Amino acid sequence: MPHFNTGISDRDGYTVTLMAVETHVLDDDCVALSGWGRTAPTLARVYRPRGHAEAAEAVRAHGARGTIARGTIARGLGRAYGDAAQNAGGTVLDMTGLDRILAVDATTGLVVCEAGVSLHRLMAALLPLGWFVPVTPATRYVTVGGAVASDVHGTNHQVVGSFARHVTALELLTADGGVRTVPPGTPLFDATTGGMGLTGVILSVTLRLLPVETSLMSVDTERARDLDDLMDRLGSTGHRRSHSVAWIDLLARGAATGRAVLTRADHAPYDALPRRHRARREPLAFRPGRLPAPPPYVPGGLLNRTTVGLLNELRYRRAARASTGRLQPLTAFFHPLDGIPHRNRVYGREGVVPYRFVVPYGQEEALRRVVLRIAARGCPSSPATLRRFGAGGPGWLSFPRPGWALALDLPAGLPGLGAFLDALDEEVAGAGGRVCLAQDSRVRPEALAAMYPRLDEFRALRAELDPRSTFTSDLSRRLAL
Amino acid sequence: MKDAFGAPQSLLVLGGTSEIGLATARRLIARRTRTVWLAGRPSPALTAAADSLRALGADVHTVPFDALDTESHEERLGKIFTEGDIDMVLLAFGVPGDQARDESDPVAAVRVAQTNYTGAVSAGLVCAGALQAQGHGSLVVLSSVAGERARRADFIYGSSKAGLDAFAQGLGDALHGTGVHVMVVRPGFVRSRRTAGLAEGPLPTTPEAVASAIELGLRRRSETVWVPGALRMVMAAVRHAPRPLFRRLPV
Ligand SMILES: Cc1cc2nc3c(=O)[nH]c(=O)nc-3n(C[C@H](O)[C@H](O)[C@H](O)COP(=O)(O)OP(=O)(O)OC[C@H]3O[C@@H](n4cnc5c(N)ncnc54)[C@H](O)[C@@H]3O)c2cc1C
Ligand SMILES: NC(=O)c1ccc[n+]([C@@H]2O[C@H](COP(=O)([O-])OP(=O)(O)OC[C@H]3O[C@@H](n4cnc5c(N)ncnc54)[C@H](OP(=O)(O)O)[C@@H]3O)[C@@H](O)[C@H]2O)c1
Numbered sequence: 001m002p003h004f005n006t007g008i009s010d011r012d013g014y015t016v017t018l019m020a021v022e023t024h025v026l027d028d029d030c031v032a033l034s035g036w037g038r039t040a041p042t043l044a045r046v047y048r049p050r051g052h053a054e055a056a057e058a059v060r061a062h063g064a065r066g067t068i069a070r071g072t073i074a075r076g077l078g079r080a081y082g083d084a085a086q087n088a089g090g091t092v093l094d095m096t097g098l099d100r101i102l103a104v105d106a107t108t109g110l111v112v113c114e115a116g117v118s119l120h121r122l123m124a125a126l127l128p129l130g131w132f133v134p135v136t137p138a139t140r141y142v143t144v145g146g147a148v149a150s151d152v153h154g155t156n157h158q159v160v161g162s163f164a165r166h167v168t169a170l171e172l173l174t175a176d177g178g179v180r181t182v183p184p185g186t187p188l189f190d191a192t193t194g195g196m197g198l199t200g201v202i203l204s205v206t207l208r209l210l211p212v213e214t215s216l217m218s219v220d221t222e223r224a225r226d227l228d229d230l231m232d233r234l235g236s237t238g239h240r241r242s243h244s245v246a247w248i249d250l251l252a253r254g255a256a257t258g259r260a261v262l263t264r265a266d267h268a269p270y271d272a273l274p275r276r277h278r279a280r281r282e283p284l285a286f287r288p289g290r291l292p293a294p295p296p297y298v299p300g301g302l303l304n305r306t307t308v309g310l311l312n313e314l315r316y317r318r319a320a321r322a323s324t325g326r327l328q329p330l331t332a333f334f335h336p337l338d339g340i341p342h343r344n345r346v347y348g349r350e351g352v353v354p355y356r357f358v359v360p361y362g363q364e365e366a367l368r369r370v371v372l373r374i375a376a377r378g379c380p381s382s383p384a385t386l387r388r389f390g391a392g393g394p395g396w397l398s399f400p401r402p403g404w405a406l407a408l409d410l411p412a413g414l415p416g417l418g419a420f421l422d423a424l425d426e427e428v429a430g431a432g433g434r435v436c437l438a439q440d441s442r443v444r445p446e447a448l449a450a451m452y453p454r455l456d457e458f459r460a461l462r463a464e465l466d467p468r469s470t471f472t473s474d475l476s477r478r479l480a481l
Numbered sequence: 482m483k484d485a486f487g488a489p490q491s492l493l494v495l496g497g498t499s500e501i502g503l504a505t506a507r508r509l510i511a512r513r514t515r516t517v518w519l520a521g522r523p524s525p526a527l528t529a530a531a532d533s534l535r536a537l538g539a540d541v542h543t544v545p546f547d548a549l550d551t552e553s554h555e556e557r558l559g560k561i562f563t564e565g566d567i568d569m570v571l572l573a574f575g576v577p578g579d580q581a582r583d584e585s586d587p588v589a590a591v592r593v594a595q596t597n598y599t600g601a602v603s604a605g606l607v608c609a610g611a612l613q614a615q616g617h618g619s620l621v622v623l624s625s626v627a628g629e630r631a632r633r634a635d636f637i638y639g640s641s642k643a644g645l646d647a648f649a650q651g652l653g654d655a656l657h658g659t660g661v662h663v664m665v666v667r668p669g670f671v672r673s674r675r676t677a678g679l680a681e682g683p684l685p686t687t688p689e690a691v692a693s694a695i696e697l698g699l700r701r702r703s704e705t706v707w708v709p710g711a712l713r714m715v716m717a718a719v720r721h722a723p724r725p726l727f728r729r730l731p732v
Pocket of ligand 2: 524526575
């Protein structure tokens with residue numbers, strides 16, 4: 001049993017707002033909610049429980065006499081792009097009220113926190129103690145509950161796996177209103193990690209942390225001139241960095257198709273800091289910068305082939321042809337865009353549709369075909385990333401599996417985009433790959449079974465655990481999860 | 482549920498044999514629509530319409546629905562929503578009437594008004610309430626350019642559409658921010674069975690073109706859609722033409 005010695009109080013944290021397309025108030029707590037992509041908004045009654053008891057009460061109230069049974073779903077910071085954290089006509093539990101870091105064991109590197117704590121806050125609290133979250137997505141404005149429910153991955157997936165692998169226990173509020181402690185290695189754990197909130201409300205999480213000596217990353221950069229070159233470089237084994245990711249220019253065509261800037265990095269050890277580097281005095285400082293937000297209304301079509309092409313060109317040219325050991329603040333490496341609040345507005349009114357998929361190793365041809373199709377179509381996607389995934393976790397609906405993972409964002413207003421992505425799905429599913437549920441807002445329900453072979457087990461567990469579908473989301477309705 | 486592009490999975494067409502309605506259903510079935518409810522007056526044409534959509538792979542149900550029998554709307558339409566969410570309701574019923582005859586047959590003229598306006602008010606309110614309860618969905622109302630400014634040639638039909646259009650706009654504002662989206666579609670002259678043999682108006686279009694404009698409007702969550710789009714400017718001019726001039730226009 002670890003011994004917990006520090007209790008960190010909250011209230012000094014970063015304040016957050018629910019992301020919503022519209023917050024027209026019908027009665028006090030009815031809010032039109034959408035995901036980060038700002039597509040398909042629906043109305044729900046939002047409750048913000050402040051503790052376990054209030055959360056349990058809200059779950060039990062569902063289906064009570066007199067209410068229309070449309071279920072309930074947990075919501076973190078609304079960073080899922082699609083409809084995972086919305087529930088039309090039902091209730092949504094805004095978990096950001098459960099925001100206490102309950103205990104930190106600074107010797108063994110374990111933290112117990114409530115599910116509504118953001119990774120941003122965890123970083124701010126833990127970095128000074130010499131600990132970092134083991135896995136971080138490309139934004140730190142996600143809650144711990146959301147990170148578990150989507151079983152998020154980072155650029156170090158090949159080495160450390162996804163988020164759930166570092167969870168040593170979680171507390172889950174289930175449909176019966178009871179709270180269960182769920183340890184790894186149980187079916188309920190495997191259904192909950194990556195389970196998109198559909199097994200219950202995660203109340204608290206015990207997480208194993210990563211020790212770090214500084215808040216800097218030591219970064220190597222190289223350029224890849226085309227897709228084959230990129231895959232060779234990514235696949236080469238002659239390096240020992242734990243993080244690697246490539247920014248790939250999907251507008252480049254012809255010989256340059258798939259050209260990319262590849263970065264690999266590790267947490268910089270204290271000894272690697274040059275003498276008189278200012279970080280020598282404060283090696284564990286956490287100082288993310290903030291930039292002004294784009295205005296609330298941005299005309300659609302701002303991100304078109306020309307503007308995105310220019311940005312991509314800049315990104316490619318600016319990158320060093322080859323450099324090693326450049327020091328970069330943590331936040332600049334992991335979350336380069338988090339400095340701009342509401343940056344999802346740049347896609348305009350119609351919003352943004354993410355496309356995240358992985359195809360197994362050995363299916364490089366399928367990846368190549370998809371990249372060629374996207375390049376040939378001239379989709380203004382900025383920025384796209386290519387990573388290599390390592391072994392998948394036990395989560396039944398967890399996205400990562402060994403293979404090549406490509407992620408891109410596309411303006412929803414592109415003509416014919418829906419049918420185009422459907423065609424890419426077929427390519428991906430045909431290669432034994434899958435698209436990411438946490439980021440999905442459009443996949444065909446029929447395509448899902450091939451992508452997630454354990455979907456039936458997931459459905460069966462839900463049917464038994466929650467026969468009245470207390471936990472329901474727009475995502476679960478759309479995909480019949 | 483609708484996807485990120487506004488494509489619905491379930492569709493209810495009021496006026497189940499409407500050519501525009503069926504063209505829209507076909508188009509949406511090619512995207513995401515799996516369940517279609519065709520509400521209309523029972524007839525071989527309604528059955529045939531259902532069969533034609535089934536052949537495309539949709540799960541199709543028909544329900545008896547008469548726009549003139551407003552008493553029954555609540556119960557008939559309400560029942561459909563208890564079977565599952567409806568992502569989109571297309572209000573497609575309507576009668577053109579026969580202006581020349583109806584001018585001297587007030588009872589027939591009233592029937593046009595009752596079908597196109599009163600019937601739509603009733604069915605529109607019932608569906609809007611059900612959509613609001615489920616917290617999402619689109620109500621797409623087929624209005625007409627004829628409602629934008631009543632013409633000598635069809636002011637009975639035109640006035641009924643003017644009423645419907647105003648009603649739908651107001652309903653859209655009432656539901657703004659509720660997750661329910663109301664879209665008013667104003668087609669010009671649509672070449673179809675019902676207009677066959679009639680003198681074509683300016684900028685004629687087709688049921689398929691209306692269907693694709695609806696699909697686009699769903700994606701954009703538009704509130705007003707003109708088909709073809711150029712009619713928006715044309716009608717802006719027509720609306721402001723002085724009466725003496727307007728009377729003499731060949732529209
Ligand atoms: C810019 C950007 C970059 C991203 N990069 C990555 C990346 O690199 N890798 C990656 O894996 N993901 C990435 N994501 C996705 C993001 O990490 C996930 O969508 C994450 O789940 C969002 O967390 P959230 O707290 O905002 O949850 P929400 O978006 O609010 O909810 C997401 C899901 O988690 C469930 N959930 C939330 N809280 C709880 C709870 N307490 N109990 C039960 N269920 C809960 C919800 O029901 C929903 O299904 C990125 C997202 C953005 C916007
Ligand atoms: N065609 C055009 O040029 C044009 C132009 C602008 C706007 N519009 C409008 O668009 C809509 C659809 O047009 P369309 O061309 O598709 O027309 P359509 O093919 O003639 O269809 C009209 C539909 O209305 C139904 N209907 C009529 N009276 C009804 C009643 N009392 N109860 C229930 N259903 C009734 C008809 O059902 P039955 O089979 O039972 O008769 C039919 O399904 C109409 O509202 C029309 O006014 C059409």
